[in-house]
Amino acid sequence: MSHGNRFLSRRDAMKLGLAAGATLALNPQTLLAQSSTDDLLTKPIPSTGERLPLIGIGTARRYDVASTEEELEPLREVLRNFPGLGGRLIDTAPSYGNAEVVVGQLMAELGIRDQIFLATKVGEGRRGRAAGIAEMENSLARLQTDHFDLLEIHNLAGTAEMLPVLKEWKQEGKIRYLGITTTSERQYEELATFMRTEALDFIQVDYAIDNRSAEDLILPLAQERGIAVLTALPFGRGRVFDIFGDTPLPEWATELGMQTWAQFSLKFNVSHPAITAAIPGTSRPDYLFDNFSASRGVLPDAATRQRMANLIDNA
């Protein structure tokens, strides 16, 4: 199945006034002009009440490019359009190859750093405090910034060593929020221990419509402890598209404003009451407009969420 053609349905096209049968050529400017931030959905970060739009951008793999103009152009178009749509959250990591450098370069070029809620991670704490600090300093340079909006300990690497450092940096204003990530169910118990005992602003965990393990322990605990949740891998690295394939969306879903399986998957994701925002891998402008549409309109209620989950469980 081609993922790329799924961002505009016929109904989208009609809404945009395109003639039926006309080529649905990507025109970000037109789409941006038609977009409105009036119905933008946001959720609060529990530790401060600051609100974030429900859909951010993940930069693993696809932002790890060698910085040729051909590779950079679609990424630049994504980041150029993102703030205009009302978007803020970009998630990256030093372990995503060249991604931090690319994000830093494009933010500087576009002059958008102050509009972005910039999240990165530290993993070198596994080698000790000094190595972790060196990596954080390097991330500041690579991202061309003097602070991180969010810094998370990557996959619980050196958590005991690094949490005190993150707290110091937060005191000094170099980090606004701190947290911990994992995308491995085997680490959920360990993550839960830190969630119970530490004052975390955020966690990041894997969660997708076909991967709901976090619902058992992690998501209820986040709600109880007032910790914001970002969801990594909201499409299971594209797995949900393979499962849904070319099946048309059910009418009840389109009536609720979901036009594509991407929007369906993301609306399921961010409608969980514990989840603050999802960070789908978004490396093309058409993905951006598609994915960010899930930040608008209405969210499914509990009964609809169950219906959505049943659909993929029975696919």
Ligand SMILES: NC(=O)c1ccc[n+]([C@@H]2O[C@H](COP(=O)([O-])OP(=O)(O)OC[C@H]3O[C@@H](n4cnc5c(N)ncnc54)[C@H](OP(=O)(O)O)[C@@H]3O)[C@@H](O)[C@H]2O)c1
């Ligand atoms: N904390 C951690 O340890 C950790 C681990 C993994 C990921 N993450 C975070 O989670 C983010 C998301 O992960 P991910 O990018 O690996 O997986 P993902 O978001 O679950 O899926 C990305 C896949 O979906 C496709 N896609 C995206 N938008 C689409 C759309 N609208 N229509 C059709 N296909 C679409 C992409 O296509 P293309 O192949 O064409 O790009 C890509 O194959 C990462 O970027 C990272 O920020 C964190």
